[in-house]
């Protein structure tokens with residue numbers, strides 16, 4: 001059996017006044033079923049561009065994307081769900097109507113969609129918020145609604161682009177623990193983008209480290225924190241955490257910022 005998702009030698013460049021600029025160069029990677037894979041790399045190394053290519057929103061100059069053994073390059077696969085960097089909810093729609101958006105597009109009946117939304121809201125401990133509007137929610141709740149909106153269509157592969165970036169630390173930890181728990185139970189494949197090494201190490205089974213200009217994969221690290229706990233603080237306190245953190249940090253080679 002092949003991988004859940006495979007990318008073969010993906011390259012992309014943009015035309016600029018000084019000639020073509022290569023954004024990403026020959027990226028080759030895979031993610032398996034039930035695996036949590038992260039990409040970590042500095043701002044501008046092409047992470048979001050890569051996601052746009054995986055989802056078919058952008059065509060690569062070269063290379064192919066294969067989803068469960070089928071080539072989907074330049075197309076949108078229904079097996080992939082995309083949680084955007086910003087929690088882009090429609091402000092004029094209620095929580096329920098935001099959550100069921102993807103089902104509406106797929107022509108699921110309003111009644112079935114509402115029932116599934118109710119079950120989703122229960123899983124994410126937001127019972128009773130159906131009729132609220134995004135402006136009435138906290139940042140964490142809005143992020144949860146964005147995740148529910150993706151999960152409700154039951155994609156096999158979930159892409160998350162710095163989804164927890166704007167959240168304060170305790171909330172981020174709570175949502176990440178919840179995410180790990182849910183995706184493991186539902187046997188999803190997650191491909192997660194972050195520039196935060198700690199986040200990549202605590203969440204992932206495997207990490208691809210990228211560098212910028214051009215965006216290339218410079219290392220692949222298998223993570224084993226020797227715990228099955230989905231609880232982030234537990235994972236963070238694994239004695240092996242620091243070794244992985246240091247390995248990636250040395251790869252990326254950021255010098256300390258002097259303040």
Ligand code: ADP
Nearest residue numbers: 014015023041042043044045046047048049050
């Ligand atoms: P990341 O998500 O890793 O921060 P992006 O994929 O957003 O990086 O961007 C990678 C690089 O590609 C950046 O230097 C950005 O300026 C450039 N870029 C992104 N989109 C375009 C575009 N449509 N035209 C030209 N350059 C772009």
Ligand code: MG
Nearest residue numbers: 047048049161
């Ligand atoms: Mg980005």
